[in-house]
Amino acid sequence: MLTKPEGIPSKPGVYLFKGPKEHVLYVGKAKDLKKRLQSYFQKISHLDARKASLINDAKDLAYIVTSNELEAFVLEANLIKQHKPRFNIILRDDKNYPYLKLTVNEEWPRIEVVRKIRKDGALYFGPYVPAGTMWETLALIRRNFQLGDCKYRFDKTMRPCIQYQMGKCLAPCAGLMTKEEYLKRIEEIRLFLSGEKKDLLDKLRQRMELLSEEMKYEEAAQIRDRLRAIERAWESQKVLDPELGDLDVIGYSRSGRQAAIRVFFIRSGIMIGSKDFFMRNVEHMSERELVYGVIAQLYSKEIIPPAEIIVPALPEDLRPISRWLAGKRGGKTRILMPGAGKKKELLGMASENADLALRNRKVEDLEKLMKDVQDRLNLDTSVESIGACDVSNISGSEAVGAFIYWAQGEFRKDRYRRLKIRTVSGVDDYAMMEEVLERLTKNLKDDMPDLLIIDGGKGHLETAKKVIKRQGGLPKVPALIGLAKDPDRAFLLDKEEPLDLEDRAASSLLLKGIRDEAHRFAVGYHRKLRDKELFRSRLEGIKGIGKRRRLELLRVFGSIENIRKASPEVISAIKGFNKTIAEKVVRELRREE
Numbered sequence: 001m002l003t004k005p006e007g008i009p010s011k012p013g014v015y016l017f018k019g020p021k022e023h024v025l026y027v028g029k030a031k032d033l034k035k036r037l038q039s040y041f042q043k044i045s046h047l048d049a050r051k052a053s054l055i056n057d058a059k060d061l062a063y064i065v066t067s068n069e070l071e072a073f074v075l076e077a078n079l080i081k082q083h084k085p086r087f088n089i090i091l092r093d094d095k096n097y098p099y100l101k102l103t104v105n106e107e108w109p110r111i112e113v114v115r116k117i118r119k120d121g122a123l124y125f126g127p128y129v130p131a132g133t134m135w136e137t138l139a140l141i142r143r144n145f146q147l148g149d150c151k152y153r154f155d156k157t158m159r160p161c162i163q164y165q166m167g168k169c170l171a172p173c174a175g176l177m178t179k180e181e182y183l184k185r186i187e188e189i190r191l192f193l194s195g196e197k198k199d200l201l202d203k204l205r206q207r208m209e210l211l212s213e214e215m216k217y218e219e220a221a222q223i224r225d226r227l228r229a230i231e232r233a234w235e236s237q238k239v240l241d242p243e244l245g246d247l248d249v250i251g252y253s254r255s256g257r258q259a260a261i262r263v264f265f266i267r268s269g270i271m272i273g274s275k276d277f278f279m280r281n282v283e284h285m286s287e288r289e290l291v292y293g294v295i296a297q298l299y300s301k302e303i304i305p306p307a308e309i310i311v312p313a314l315p316e317d318l319r320p321i322s323r324w325l326a327g328k329r330g331g332k333t334r335i336l337m338p339g340a341g342k343k344k345e346l347l348g349m350a351s352e353n354a355d356l357a358l359r360n361r362k363v364e365d366l367e368k369l370m371k372d373v374q375d376r377l378n379l380d381t382s383v384e385s386i387g388a389c390d391v392s393n394i395s396g397s398e399a400v401g402a403f404i405y406w407a408q409g410e411f412r413k414d415r416y417r418r419l420k421i422r423t424v425s426g427v428d429d430y431a432m433m434e435e436v437l438e439r440l441t442k443n444l445k446d447d448m449p450d451l452l453i454i455d456g457g458k459g460h461l462e463t464a465k466k467v468i469k470r471q472g473g474l475p476k477v478p479a480l481i482g483l484a485k486d487p488d489r490a491f492l493l494d495k496e497e498p499l500d501l502e503d504r505a506a507s508s509l510l511l512k513g514i515r516d517e518a519h520r521f522a523v524g525y526h527r528k529l530r531d532k533e534l535f536r537s538r539l540e541g542i543k544g545i546g547k548r549r550r551l552e553l554l555r556v557f558g559s560i561e562n563i564r565k566a567s568p569e570v571i572s573a574i575k576g577f578n579k580t581i582a583e584k585v586v587r588e589l590r591r592e593e
Contacts, residue, residue: 002058004041008034012072014079015063017054017087026054026087029076031069031317037061049520050284054087069320077300089285091261091277096302097127098134102190108154108172108179109186110142117302119330125193127265127303129273141192144229145185146170148209195242195268197234201227241342242269246306249343250294251350253358257283257412257513260358261294262350265305267506274350276357287313295321295335305329308501310343312351365506366409372507376499377492379451379479384408386450386511387478388518389440389464391421391432392525399424401436402522405449406514412430415447418525429456437467452478453515461491483515542588544581552576553585564589 002017013033017026030036032112040051047055068073080088096115103109105121113134117124128134141147148169150161160171168184170177191200204227211220249264261277292315300304305325314337315321325333338344373383385407392400405415419439424431433454441448454464461482468477482491489498490511501508539550539560556574557563563571563585571582 002055002061008037009065010034011065012069013063013065014072014075017058017460018060019057024083024085025058026085027076027079029072033063041189048284067473073320073324077296081300089279097129098131099124100134100193115302117304124304129265129275133273141189142168143190144226147185153394177551192230195270206537240266240271242267247308248306249310249346249350251347251354252290253355254282255358257281258387260354260356262351278361288316291315299325299328305333308334308336310338310347311558312347334341369506369510371495376507379482383450385449386451386514388514389436389451390518390522391429391436391453392522399432402525403440404517404518404521411517416521430459433460434463434467437464437552441471441474448474448476448478450478452480454482455515455518456482457484458491465493483511488512541586547575
């Protein structure tokens, strides 16, 4: 197990837990590196499941000191993007989203599609996700505002191209359109993309009426057609509420180890796009951690943050993330968790969509995953349920067995079983596994899984085969495999060579995850029994401490170490204790040091 490094500074920075071959497992940031890293190096039983698994897998720890929290935040986001550590939230989408760029910083502005955002004075509209809406918008602009897509400079006149002859461009390159008229068209495009409906329609109607008064009926008719096209385009858009302005809404749904995120991109009160993200191994992450990870990774792309980001839970430390977003936007971005109103409704809608996407994705992924498990293990029948067995003991004492059950993409804890080893004394893992399987097969019968994983190698697998063979009357005989560690590999009954599970394939991760859950369940039960026995034996010899007082001490302090540290005054305040008994308890326990 990883040991705590010395000399960690109390400064902001980034830390990296690494596995074998310097593979990065997790990247985190901290305002105080020393304080944050101390939280990982407690007793393993005091850590949550995610941290405990990380510490068990980690072989090395590195850290980088930064000048401030903002630098730490940016560095953390870049390192996660670079290494994609499995203990971090990863949005598996490397694409940058398209924007429409209006180059108002140029003498003759143009509109073009870009995926890189630059602080160059141009106007950017988007992101358009998926890109289909953007291409429809661009086609409408080309068709109705008659703005060409050529790259020529307009400071020298030239013969107009076929776009002019087709009526798709007014040929400013040939001097057939004045610069003043050209810039008017650019302003109309800006208003259209900005969603400033009233201003644009008013301007076009005024020009149409003026042209009619001047008896320029053909030009007036062209503006009339443009008006109708723009109005139809706006009617087809999902206009929510112009007062909403620019905001992104992040909804989410989770089930077991998986989560789905649905992001609504709303600009000028119009929903211009939405995007689903799917994540795995999030069962031990809080809502705040999920939101933090999504914001950090989503906006580390080439994307301009909006004025507001609506979330289901606020990240723990808003200051560095808000400063980072403001720097990218060039103005303040607020992260909000609305309590009521239109924004609350939008958040609910985004979460409902995420839930639907997760359910659909889960069914498709699960079918593909189980087919892969069946093929790799060379099984004749499909696998819908998987069980796993493990034993845990120290030098044979307080030996226990455990069984866990997985089906339909999640662990079924109502079917978990744990057993005290009764017939085996001393250290004999094979005999312990044999007892566990004998008792389980008799008790489960109809509830046996399709596939049973034995934590161990070839010897453990042969033990399981022997037990299953003896239980010839089982309604369902499970397929058997043994899973060993360092390196991770699966032993099959009909093959001499084990199957490599170090390839990070989804089926390998599933099998290892189920084995590790059985190990966690077994170790947890063993520790509980061991601690209870240790607690009982250490207090049993103290005169005046009977069963009732031992239980009360256990309830209040939880461990011998905590009692030893307590003062007689604190202990004497417990119901059923007095000063004399309290002093005796402290004296006897401290004498053993």
